[in-house]
Amino acid sequence: EPEVTQTPSHQVTQMGQEVILRCVPISNHLYFYWYRQILGQKVEFLVSFYNNEISEKSEIFDDQFSVERPDGSNFTLKIRSTKLEDSAMYFCASSGDSQGPQYFGPGTRLTVT
C-alpha cells in the first residue's frame, strides 16, 4: 500500500542553524501539507501546497519557514534559523483530491538545543 515517507526520523540541531525536513508524498497525490506537534499538544497545521505554490498557511508559518517541491517526488520544509520552541514532531501529509482525506508520514522529530 502506498505511503508517505519522511527523512530523517530524528534531527538534532543547534539553535540558529538551518534544517531541511524531507518528505516523499504518495505518488499520485497532488496536495501536500506540513503539520507539527509539540510534545503533549495537538497537531497544528503549518502549510498546504498545490500546483507548486502555497495554498494556505497558518500563523505559525512565518518568514523562517519555507516549502519547496524540488522535483517530482520530494516535498521539503526548511526552517532557516531554528529556535528552541521549534522542537516538535513534524508530519508531512498528502491527499489525492481537494476534499479527500490526508495521509500522514511517520514524522521527523526535531530537537533544537
Add this chain to the structure above:
Amino acid sequence: QKEVEQNSGPLSVPEGAIASLNCTYSDRGSQSFFWYRQYSGKSPELIMSIYSNGDKEDGRFTAQLNKASQYVSLLIRDSQPSDSATYLCAVSYNNNDMRFGAGTRLTVKP
C-alpha cells in the same frame, strides 16, 4: 477562528463495550470531517471520513455528523484493548487548512 473541541478524557471503557467520542467545531463552512487515531509516538492514522449529515459505518466504527449542531462523533463498537489510543477529530473547510482537536485519550480495559 477555526476551533475544534474535544473532551480530552481519558475515557475508559471495558473490553467489548461501545466507546463514544465527541467533537464540536466552530466554522459553519466546514465541509470535510475526519477521525484519526494516534498511538503514542506515532503519526495520525485515518479511521473515517464523513462529508454529509447522518451516519457512516465502517466495520466496528460509525461516524456521525450533524452540521446544524456543528457536531461530529465516533462510535467504536466491541472495543478492544488495541483500540487504546488518542482519537483526533479533524475538520477542513476546503482541504487547504485542516484543523485538529486536542484529541480524546481512550483506554479499553481487558
